[in-house]
Amino acid sequence: MSKRKNPSDDNNLNSDFCDFLMELAEYEKNVSRNVHKYNAYRKAASVLATHSKRIESGDEAKKLSGIGDKISKKIDEFLQTGKLRKLENIHQDEDAQAINTLTRVTGVGPVKAAEFVRNGIKSIEDLRNNIDKLTHHQTIGVRYFEDFEKKIPRKEIQDIEGKLKNLIKNLDPEFTVTICGSYRRGKRESGDIDALVTHPSLKINEKKKKHEAKLMKSLVDALKGLVTDVISIGDTKFMYYCAILYFTGSDVFNKTMRAHALDKGFTLNEYALRPVGVTGVPGEPVQISSEEDVFDYIDYPYKTPEERNM
DNA sequence: CAGACTGCGCATCTCT
DNA sequence: AGAGATGCGC
C-alpha cells in the first residue's frame, strides 16, 4: 500500500540527484500521465543510488545504464547552479502541485486528480469536504491519509503477524500465513504489510469453487476484527511459491530474476514458472514445491529473503 | 527511427 | 441487465 519509494536512503553519495529525479518521475506520472518517463526517471535514480562513487559530471553519469542525454544535461545543470529550471517551473505551477498532492491519496490517480483540480478541488482538505464525490477506495484513502504515509516499525508488524496467525488458526488450523515484502527481507520498518494466506484445499486444483469461495468469505469475515476497512475483495488464487517469491521482492530483484528466467527459456510471474517454446508461446506451468525450486529450474543461485534487498 | 517499457484483478463507469 | 472500457494499484 506504500505509494512512495526512496532510492535516496542510507549511504547514497548521489542522493541529491536522486531527489530531483524522483520528483521529475512523480511529475511525469501524475501530471504528464506518462508512466514510461516515470519509470525511466526512477530507473536512473535507482542506478545512481547504488553507484558507489559520487558522480562529478553529466558525462560520467551517462556511462550508467538508464541515463542518457537529457538526464546527463540535467546533472550538469544541477552541478553548476544547484537547481533545475524545469523543476523550478513545476514548483510554480499551482495546478501541477495540486494534482501531485491529490494523487498521494490511494484510489486517486492522474486522471481523477486532474478532474478534481479542474473542478476546484485542490487539497486533501477539499477532498474531505467532498466525501460524496469519492469512491469507497478514495474515501478510505482520505480517512487514513496521514497513516498511509507512515512507515510501520518491524515490532508492530510482528504484533499484527501474531494476531493474524492466531485468528486464522482458530478459523482453520490448516491455513498458513506468511508476511512477505520488505518485512520478510528483514527490514527494520516497512511501508505496508503483505500477508500471503493459503489453505491445502486450495492447492487441490479446481472442482472446489464452492468450497473455495466459502473459505475466502469466512476468512474475510474473521479478519473483520483485525481489519478496519476493506478496499476490495477478490477470489484470486495463484500458485503459492511463485506468489511468495513475487511478493517478497524487492521489485528490482524480481526484475533481475525474471530477466534471468527469460535467458534460461522460462517466463516467470506471480502465478507460475512456464517454459517458453520456440514459437514464443509459454507452455504449461512447471510443478513447483518450494521457493528454491524456482531458483533451481532457472539455474539461479538461491538467495535468502534478506539477500533480495536490491 | 519506431516501438517497448509486465500485465492483470477489482471497482466503477459507459454503452447498448 | 450485461458486455466492454477505463482508472487504479501493484
Place this chain on the structure above:
DNA sequence: GTCTG
C-alpha cells in the same frame, strides 16, 4: 526518457 532492434 532511455534502450533496443
